[in-house]
Amino acid sequence: MGRVGVLLLNLGGPEQLEDVRPFLFNLFSDPEIIRLPFPWLQKPLAWLISSSRAQKSQENYQQIGGGSPLRQITEEQANALQKSLEKKGVEANVYIGMRYWYPFTEEAIARIKRDGIEQLAILPLYPQFSISTSGSSFRLLEQLWLEDPTLNRIRYTAIPSWYSRPGYVQAMAELIAQELDQLPDPSDGHIFFSAHGVPVSYVQESGDPYQREIEHCTELIIKALNRANDYTLAYQSRVGPVEWLQPYTEDAIADLAARGIESLVVVPISFVSEHIETLQEIDIEYREIAEEAGIENFRRVPALNTHSGFIDDLADLTVEALAAPPRLLSEVVHPDKRMKMYPPERSAWGMTPFAEVWNGRLAMVGFLALLLELVSGRGPLHFVGLL
Numbered sequence: 138m139g140r141v142g143v144l145l146l147n148l149g150g151p152e153q154l155e156d157v158r159p160f161l162f163n164l165f166s167d168p169e170i171i172r173l174p175f176p177w178l179q180k181p182l183a184w185l186i187s188s189s190r191a192q193k194s195q196e197n198y199q200q201i202g203g204g205s206p207l208r209q210i211t212e213e214q215a216n217a218l219q220k221s222l223e224k225k226g227v228e229a230n231v232y233i234g235m236r237y238w239y240p241f242t243e244e245a246i247a248r249i250k251r252d253g254i255e256q257l258a259i260l261p262l263y264p265q266f267s268i269s270t271s272g273s274s275f276r277l278l279e280q281l282w283l284e285d286p287t288l289n290r291i292r293y294t295a296i297p298s299w300y301s302r303p304g305y306v307q308a309m310a311e312l313i314a315q316e317l318d319q320l321p322d323p324s325d326g327h328i329f330f331s332a333h334g335v336p337v338s339y340v341q342e343s344g345d346p347y348q349r350e351i352e353h354c355t356e357l358i359i360k361a362l363n364r365a366n367d368y369t370l371a372y373q374s375r376v377g378p379v380e381w382l383q384p385y386t387e388d389a390i391a392d393l394a395a396r397g398i399e400s401l402v403v404v405p406i407s408f409v410s411e412h413i414e415t416l417q418e419i420d421i422e423y424r425e426i427a428e429e430a431g432i433e434n435f436r437r438v439p440a441l442n443t444h445s446g447f448i449d450d451l452a453d454l455t456v457e458a459l460a461a462p463p464r465l466l467s468e469v470v471h472p473d474k475r476m477k478m479y480p481p482e483r484s485a486w487g488m489t490p491f492a493e494v495w496n497g498r499l500a501m502v503g504f505l506a507l508l509l510e511l512v513s514g515r516g517p518l519h520f521v522g523l524l
């Protein structure tokens with residue numbers, strides 16, 4: 138084997154309150170996150186939404202100590218993975234490529250080049266695939282490869298998702314069992330999987346496998362847990378005016394409370410690190426909703442972070458992926474005709490002089506309307522809940 142590298146892909150998060158606005162700008166500039174019919178609207182809209190969402194979002198980050206712990210936890214995971222690989226006889230450099238904050242994916246690729254990596258496993262830290270997460274990072278990498286043909290010297294393999302790995306499933310089941318056992322009556326704790334949501338259109342129109350993978354993942358964990366407790370799957374953190382996957386976490390909690398359920402064990406299922414949506418949204422917001430609705434025991438399963446069984450399993454996965462025939466980014470991002478990344482084809486938005494004039498005029502009108510909305514704090518975007 139030549140020089141081996143592992144590239145961990147993750148979302149990134151603001152490390153301090155000043156980072157929140159530019160972080161949100163990067164996030165909303167991503168066409169895999171907000172799908173607009175007109176690409177020229179992306180940046181103005183990203184600017185507008187990030188400017189007006191920043192304050193609320195900063196308040197949330199303030200509640201968890203003033204920043205996201207994601208970078209630090211991902212660095213700890215990278216170190217643990219490197220050590221675990223070493224124990225298995227594989228000398229590898231582990232790199233972190235974040236999609237919306239430091240260390241950015243572009244920086245990771247520059248280091249991979251500089252270090253002369255010859256074999257690379259590309260491993261998203263999302264157990265399930267979504268167009269909006271792993272898909273977006275793969276798409277960016279595909280672009281970087283197109284822009285720099287010298288990257289073709291690297292023999293890489295892209296791992297789309299890994300939620301069915303036995304070590305991951307077992308580690309999740311163990312953590313759930315530990316929380317159940319803290320309840321006054323472990324047998325009557327209701328297991329509540331809370332996955333990060335995506336808009337329904339991703340699944341129904343663009344063929345995102347996310348919902349299917351989340352459902353399958355919860356079934357595997359319940360099987361490994363091997364207890365008789367009831368369970369529910371719901372989706373949290375929706376943003377904006379469109380319909381997201383249902384049931385929504387807050388509604389499902391209220392329904393369970395109305396059915397007389399008193400003990401909930403909440404399991405964050407789509408992310409393997411603590412982050413704002415576990416520490417703030419679940420631990421503070423959903424806990425409050427649950428307690429007001431009459432839930433007496435509300436426990437949350439910790440994120441895996443550097444759980445040793447989980448990290449060892451990621452190391453095995455990496456070794457297996459490097460030994461198998463390589464999987465190209467293009468195969469993962471466009472695996473079949475059923476899944477559409479966005480925009481489907483940039484060239485489909487080809488400009489004619491007529492379109493350009495009208496696009497320009499519409500952009501001016503749209504931009505002024507957005508500015509007005511921002512200044513006045515009223516308007517259609519506030520109305521639909523994007524701001």
Ligand SMILES: C=CC1=C(C)c2cc3[nH]c(cc4nc(cc5[nH]c(cc1n2)c(C)c5CCC(=O)O)C(CCC(=O)O)=C4C)c(C)c3C=C
Nearest residue numbers: 150151170194205207267269270333335376407408412413
């Ligand atoms: C698998 C996990 C995630 C999916 C799927 C996902 C889709 C998705 N997210 C947004 C909008 C936002 N996400 C934000 C933060 C955020 N998102 C995830 C994970 C998934 N997102 C994580 C782990 C984090 C937190 C990072 C951290 O700082 O710890 C935010 C910013 C926070 C806020 O203001 O609420 C937004 C906005 C969309 C629109 C989307 C699918 C289309």
Ligand SMILES: [Fe+2]
Nearest residue numbers: 148269333374
């Ligand atoms: Fe998100």
Ligand SMILES: [Fe+2]
Nearest residue numbers: 373374375414
């Ligand atoms: Fe969120």
